[in-house]
Amino acid sequence: MSHRARRRQRVAGLLGSGFLLGVTSLSMFAVLFIFFFIARDALPFFQLQGFKQFFTSTHWYPSAAVPEFGVVAIFAGSGLVTLGAVLVAVPLGITAAVCLSDVLPFSVRQVVKPVIELLAAIPSVAYGFFALVVFAPLLQERGGHILQVASWVIGAPLAALAVIVASDLLSDRIPAAYRSRIRWALMALLGMVAFWGLWRLGVSLGGVTVSSGTNALNVSIILGIMALPTVVSVAEDALQATGRELREGSYALGATRSETILRTILPAASSGIMAAVILGVMRAVGETMVVWMASGNAAQIPQPWYNVLQPVRTLTATIAGDMGEADQATGSARFHVLFAMALCLLVFSFACNLASEWGVRRTRRKVGR
């Protein structure tokens, strides 16, 4: 090959990889542009109205004669709904992830995985439609009964386990001669207490009337289901990344499977699991359609703050819903306040993303992979 031909080839190679790099950088530009353009349209709001009202007031009256743009109630709505979604998705998701990675045989796993993928694939507007058209009327008509049955179904097994373990632990120090009898007595006593407590809880929940089916509870449950696939798959990856050696070591010391997982594997995978939780939170915070359709869209802080049976309003739903009315008056505070909210969302999700990446990397490093 002549010198010139070789040079031409090198230049072509450089040009080629330069082109590839250019196309790849497009996603970088996309991110930077998103930050830039959202911030550019958010700044006029702060110039017009300042920061104080936005971050401290709960009065959201954008279309009043003297408009007020207090977003605290909307932040609270997003927060409450996300908290509810996390309460649904995290226990279920992590249990399912543990089950998938450590308990189920390979053949069953092959069947369960598609179920998770389908849950992740269902479009958010279909979830929202379900929440609004099927779940909300159900909740409104039989909310009390649903809560009652749910509290019993969830509470009864937990209470039974707690009773058995507690009576076992309490009877440990008693001389061996009476131990068994005392344990039975304790079990009966604690069981009765637990049963009474559950019964009272169920009855009081059964008396609850739900004035509107489109409320924070509805949205939390649906968002929880939507966030489940993310939590399950990321948590399962983290559990898998811990490797065989830890498990085998723990089994060799005589631990049962649950002790191995709870005391050895979960701590080892903790930062990966944190990443799973964070990604679930991001999914819930960023979701628009479900909350727009089924949260009730009332910009208020529920009284008391944990009252999930009241309607709330979230950042995403406000952006989606108010843009139509704000659109005609581009340049007004009403238009730019939506970009200010979007900027808050963007910064939050960026921070979450960094945190979750750090978590995933830390798990890998910890177990030496």
Add this chain to the structure above:
Amino acid sequence: MRLETRKLLDRSFTASGVLAIVLMTAALVILLAPMFARGLGAIYFTGTVEHRRLMMEKFERGSRPEVEAEIAAARAAREPVYQMVTEFEKQVEALPAAERRKLKPQFKEMKKALQALLGPAPGSPRPMLMRDQYGQTRWDRAQIKLQRVLFREEWDYSRPGQGGVKVMKPRSEDFAGTALAPLFPYLSANLDKMLLPSTTVYWQFLTDESFDSHFFGGIWPELLGTFYLTIGAMLFAIPMGLIAAIYLTEYAPENAFVSFLRTCISTLSGVPSIVFGLFGLAFFINTLGVSHSKSALVGSMTLALMILPTVIRASEEAILSVPRTYKEAALSLGAGRWHTVMTIILPAALPGILTGIVISMGRAAGETAPIIFTAAVSVGKPLALWQVFSHPTPALSWNIYNLATEHEAMDEIRHVQYGLVLVLVSLVLLLNLAAILMRARVAKKLRG
């Protein structure tokens, strides 16, 4: 702790894991069951003669003589109803003023309900809105409308502290002793003869335009809009995503800039979908001026940005899963790097890449938030291909939202909403099932 208790805890731990998975599966089934069961009702239902009349007049569907014979039969069965009505109209004028004043508004209300059920009375002027020109086209809706004729809603505020309680008052009591009294038993006994219900398969639901804001007709504009948006998004996202994946796996050096690039890509995947919508509005429309206002093109560009990280990640994984030996063999035979990528690595990674692409296609088809400000419109004609550059389009996902929350009579068109949901969900699920099957085949092949 005793060994038995430890064992019990271990078992209940297993049980709770299995329970979590069962709950997840149950959630999937509970979600999908009403969508499928009631969604099919948009296509397969008990249609009335009004439905067949509509099909005949709008699309020339069905055989004209048969439909006309049916219409005549239905009209004959309705004849006594209208006779009673005219008779009552005469009778009411002769009544004492007080009673007349009481009956007339109720009669007007009843006539309105009757028109909603059976369509305009013969001889009356043709109403403006299409929804008023026809009676109930579906037997299930007709049953509900019949109740509106037979009963009158009244709110009972007599019980203190309970608010209003809805009471259904039979209209036959209001009109007892008049010429209308026999109307109500006649209606409930002979409704099937007036509407001639029969099982209908309306598969053209998928290919018909909608009439009178979705009161009648199908969902073709929405289906076509989703098709345009998805294909457009893929046209942007596939080349960009594939090239980025090739660069990141085969060419990228390990330096700070490349790791910054990777962070950017994962940040992009975490941006909330509604923010993409705002960005599309602020950048593509207000800054670049890709189109004057919303258009299908801008919608697809926004969707493409949203699915780009998914495409990159899936392609990267597929390329990385190609055994190293393939590449080494190609390089040792003297093939250049680009040549190796194009002829060896991409073909081997193709099924995996396709899987990722199909999954992100499902995501693009189902996503609503990014297209709210960039592409979606509630009512529209199906777009021709050249219109995608400048015209907004209806889309399945947007119209589900719109019809379920903003439509003037959302309760009356539940079947259309469910039909839209069914079409969208089955589209997305089919894409995902295809991806799952494809991946299973690849996995089998790799295992040998």
